[in-house]
Amino acid sequence: MLKKPLSTVTWLCIFILVFVSHPVWPQKPPKRKTPGQLKAAACCEEVKELKAQIANLSSLLSELSKKQEKDWVSVVMQVMELESNTKRMESRLTEAEGKYSEMNNQIDIMQLQAAQTVTQTSADAIYDCSSLYQKNYRISGVYKLPPDDFLGSPELEVFCDMEMAGGGWTIIQRRKSGLVSFYRDWKQYKQGFGSIRGDFWLGNEHIHRLSRRPTRLRVEMEDWEGNVRYAEYSHFVLGKAEEDRREDRQGMSGKWLMRKVSMRE
Template identity: 30%
Template structure:
């Protein structure tokens, strides 16, 4: 449009110049002397027009240069907008990489990784489409940017922003390359993991089969064990139905036998028929001096020693026996000169553990002084369970458990070298019980 206006101005100036020249020539033909004046007149008429034309041409050139600069700036601005969009896409890809890094090594996460990888491929295609669209931008849209006096400063600002965003784009490109390399490594790791996972699954299946086989064998063994136990219980029931609850049936065959204690079960006891007749159970015996009777509460409760030598049957067993029915107690004493003594009590029993296995004797009979009655109603004491009436622990001082009072008149559990019945030194002592007839 500007070029058309300039052409019209030139044509008008040319016409005026031609008219002026024709007029000058016509006048000058009449008066040659006026030639110089005509030329001066013509120059004075044309010169302002020429100056104006030159000024318009310069302005036109400046305007065209300015338009080119604005056009370039607009193109760069559009390109920068495209770069911003690309940077945004790259940031999304970086976030996507972070999600990939958080993937764990299980099959479900592997599937998620594959989906994310497909998303990355799809976004790469979108970036390609975006680049194609950038090349097809309509230049007419660029002309909509308004020109102003601050175009130069705006251009500088745009240039600075362009450099900054270009640097950011380069950083994003580097990150994208690292992301691609990381994805390749992830693919390799996942491949190795899947191989190992397959191997583990096969191994697990094998182990499961072995486990099922062993479980089947265990069930079979348990069934067989239960069947055997049922047979054993049946045999035991048949055998133990004939087991007595005292030593009377073994009168002709003394020694170690099994008897049944009500509420307790079957126990082994020493049956004695030689000392005071049939049916006696030996609950304590001192015949050899090899066994220590300095024992704690738990050992006295359970019993200890050897039935063919020194032993103590056990407080709990004695309690169960003597509380199932009435028993009598017989003490067999042999002095060092082989003189034999005895004492007999018609209602012997001891209480349960909660009441300290307290002693009851009943009426006395014997050929020696009754010193055992001094201990009646006393609880049993050991070095770790002081139940006596003394200010100290008698069991700790006398190195044995007994029904101490303060402390003793007799102690058949004393040390072997000081075993006494008052002033009587003993080399043998036995305590026997049997049901009261």
């Protein structure tokens, strides 16, 4: 006997019957929160908001602190630059004042020398700074000594110290700034080198010329703290080149410790 397949309607009826016959689970009504729970929830929200605000404030303070630190560093750098510029300006001002004073001294010296006629053969002949001092030249600075006809030496530019130890000293060496090297050969020491207004060696030929007359020698040395020591010789002569520049010093006095060597009659 053939079985007929169930029709679609039959299956639908069975499904509906099964679905309808399935018991429905009872649903519990939602619990109502108590006032305490509601209050606690509200507090938690407030705490979260406060934490967020604190985090934002901390971030803002950190940014402000970094900016303030950068600004402070910038201010410090500007102050240091201003101090450096001020020191440079003060140094330039001091240098300018020194040059101005030196120029005035040089003008006075030129006027004094122009006011007098210097004759090498007269009793008033000028041989060195001591001769100028005896003619009432009292300004320290650069002077020009007339030619020495006996030696055939040309006009000589020298620096005269009219204040040290009674005045009238002819500076033959100054070594203070360290800008001039004194490691030279014999020819350079013979002719002289450096700047007469700075560090220099006057030259063996010129020193021989100056020491032909009775001459005193004074050597001064100064340390970094300004302490000065000196030695003074009552008699000094530097010989000719043919005599291998024999040096004669006698009668030392003083107290030994810029190095400056000067001589006068």
